[in-house]
Amino acid sequence: MRIGILQTGQSPDALRAEMGDYPDMFARLLADRGFEFRAYHVEAMEFPKDVHDCDGWLITGSRHGAYEDHPFIRPLEDFVRRAYAEKVPMVGICFGHQIIAQALGGKVERFDKGWAVGPTDYDFGGETITMNAWHRDQVTKRPPMAEPVACNEFCENAALVYGDRAFTVQAHPEFADDFIDGLMRTRGKGLVPDEVMAAASARLGQPNSSTAIADRIADFFTQTRNS
Template identity: 75%
Template sequence: MLIGILQTGQAPDALRDEMGDYPDFFRELLANRGLQFRSYHVEGMQFPVSVHDCDGWLITGSRHGAYEDHPFIKPLEDFIRKSIAEKVPMVGICFGHQIIAQAMGGKVERYGEGWAVGPTDYDFDGQTIKLNAWHRDQVTEVPEGATVCASNEFCENAALVYGDRAFTVQAHPEFKDEFVDGLLRTRAPGLVPPDVMAAAAAKLGHDNDAAAVADRIADFFKQNRNK
């Protein structure tokens, strides 16, 4: 099954040579699960010709806000709506989670309580799953047709499922602790409050449940659908 990775942001220059970029992270996260990948740098306006160019789509994270005025935002929203209408499965992670919700009529906002950073527990339908987080925007209004399937006290709408059309997660299962540590060193200073940075750093170095979410993503892509 061929999955198109729609890249909407990039890893910091200081980390990219050593750790790779966002598409690399997803290829590693979803390895050995019967999926193949093709990348499109949609942030740079490289879009697929058709929603049927791949068997499914995965939208990455980004430093941009879904509500900001960037050239790629509106075309991406159009692509999301067309993909969902034509039953081509789609997964969104962090920014991807947000832009899919916005495209489908939900609302994304800068969250007044601030940042979620580093290892964070989420309730996925009664199962506690620990994933790395890196966000201060959130989906604050769930679009019609979407169901909340994960949450915590800080992030009420932490994962959404749109029937068999889309599955989206606010956290970053593709971010290893080493990359979060790199973000704390390169991207966080002056942006993330020092106490939030310190608390996140103190929680790094333990196992998380990224593999379980990778299984959910792969299973979602491969489920049978009536075209």
């Protein structure tokens, strides 16, 4: 199964040589599950020609806000709507989670309660899942066809499913602890409150549920769908 990775941002220059860029992280996260990957740098206006060029699509995180006026935002929203209409499965992570919701009628805003950073616990249907977070924006209004499948007190719409057409997650299962530490060093200072970063640092190294989320993503892509 070929998964097209729609890259909407880049990892910091200081971290990229050692830890890779976002498509590299997703290839590692979903390794050994029978997928092949092709990346499209949509932030730089490199878009697939057709929603059927790949068997499924994965939209990455970004430092941009989904509600901001960047050249790639509207074409990406159009692509999301076409893929949804054509029943090509999509997975969205962080910004990807937000842009899918926005494109399909939801609302994304800068959350007035601040940042979620580092290891964060979520309730997935009664199961506690821990993933690394790095966001201030949130989906504050779900599209009518979206059902919440994960939440916590800080983030009501932490994961959404759109039938068998899309599965989206606010946190970052692809971010390893060392990458979160690097983000705090390279992007966090002056942006994220010191006390938030200190609390995140204290939890780095604890057990993480990235493999469990990778399994959920793989199961979503490979499930049997009605034509």
